[in-house]
Amino acid sequence: MRQHLNTLFVTTDGAWLRKDGANIVVELDGAERGRVPAHLMGGVVCFGHVAMSPPLMGFCAEQGIGVSFLTEHGRFIARVEGAQSGNVLLRRNQYRLADDPAGTAAVAASMAAAKLANQRTVLRRALRDHGPSMEPDAQAGIDDAQRRLGDAARLAAAASDVDTVRGHEGDGASAYFGVFDRLIRAEDPGLRFKGRSRRPPLDAPNALLSFLYALLGHDCRSALEVVGLDPQVGFLHRDRPGRSGLALDLMEELRPLLADRVALSLLNRGQVTAEDFERREGGAVLLRDEARKAVLTAYQERKRDEITHPFLEEKVTVGLIPHLQARLLARHLRGDLDGYPPFLWK
Structure with missing residues (x-):
């Protein structure tokens, strides 16, 4: 059975997500607000004006962590993913x-x-x-x-x-x-x-x-x-x-x-x-x-x-x-x- 991984939801405008080793770090106004080990994450969902570093995007794609960007209304904008899986x-x-x-x-x-x-x-x-x-x-x-x-x-x-x-x-x-x-x-x-x-x-x-x-x-x-x-x-x-x-x-x-x-x-x-x-x-x-x-x-x-x-x-x-x-x-x-x-x- 699939392991029940977590989803990281980021809703604060102006937040910046970056990679630090095998961790996902969330910053706001240059200050670290939180970090989570990537191996515990099944997905990242960003609402509104939230940005992410290219190295973190690439890392998530390699690790099979889906990244979704939504408007503040919750409407889907885009998704970043790696190579398609499956037969x-x-x-x-x-x-x-x-x-x-x-x-x-x-x-x-x-x-x-x-x-x-x-x-x-x-x-x-x-x-x-x-x-x-x-x-x-x-x-x-x-x-x-x-x-x-x-x-x-x-x-x-x-x-x-x-x-x-x-x-x-x-x-x-x-x-x-x-x-x-x-x-x-x-x-x-x-x-x-x-x-x-x-x-x-x-x-x-x-x-x-x-x-x-x-x-x-x-x-x-x-x-x-x-x-x-x-x-x-x-x-x-x-x-x-x-x-x-x-x-x-x-x-x-x-x-x-x-x-x-x-x-x-x-x-x-x-x-x-x-x-x-x-x-x-x-x-x-x-x-x-x-x-x-x-x-x-x-x-x-x-x-x-x-x-x-x-x-x-x-x-x-x-x-x-x-x-x-x-x-x-x-x-x-x-x-x-x-x-x-x-x-x-x-």
Whole structure:
């Protein structure tokens, strides 16, 4: 099993990263703020105006440490990586399946159905934990949405073409995000969810979700590269220049567990408040620097939780799930598995 390596997140504007022996050093205004041994790192993620020395970039590429640069919004800009790993035959199988409508639909259906089922789990857990204290209208709305998600998941799993799968996935997303605000128990009007918005996010919950999705996207892309798959060529997401379609595919079934639940916990426990966000010209809402650190801590802690993998039936840390799913997908592409077994959260 793959060792659970850490990810170094750098969010402070003006930070400078350099190499010192086998260590990654972080400096700010010429003063050292921290250092970590490179052999403990699986990736480095830089947000906003963060710079890195060329020797460190080269060292990370040689050591297989992926380096991602994102905007302060969490939008992907670029990635530095070394020679591509994996068997070329695996990638050729991936491309062949991506060009096969039936094969593409089968993988996309599994991923979309798992995403919808996992979103349903988020709603059902909310009803289980907080249903009695909810207003009747809110409780009824969430209950109706979880039933709609169940129906959409079954229809997506049975669909025979990708466009139909995408249609059912869209119907489920509408039901899910239509009641997402009712899952936020904080009473502050500054934390209300007004419908999914991105590029830029237009309210605090959307800013939090977008930030977490960016973190998850980095982990999924790294997991795919480790097993030798091409992150750009997906099944559920259409090919588009500059977009990591397969990484986005892999994210779908993991968003409810690794991002949505983390966001709700942070908001409902008061760990992130309305004061932790700032509004920019044009309506964009962003997390402040100190709040980002709190979110990163919660995300990393979530990745250390243990869960029983539904297909492998063994205890694993949540942070290993992207890597395990990438390996299961590779096994399917090699022909070792008849179908791709998605991650179903129970």
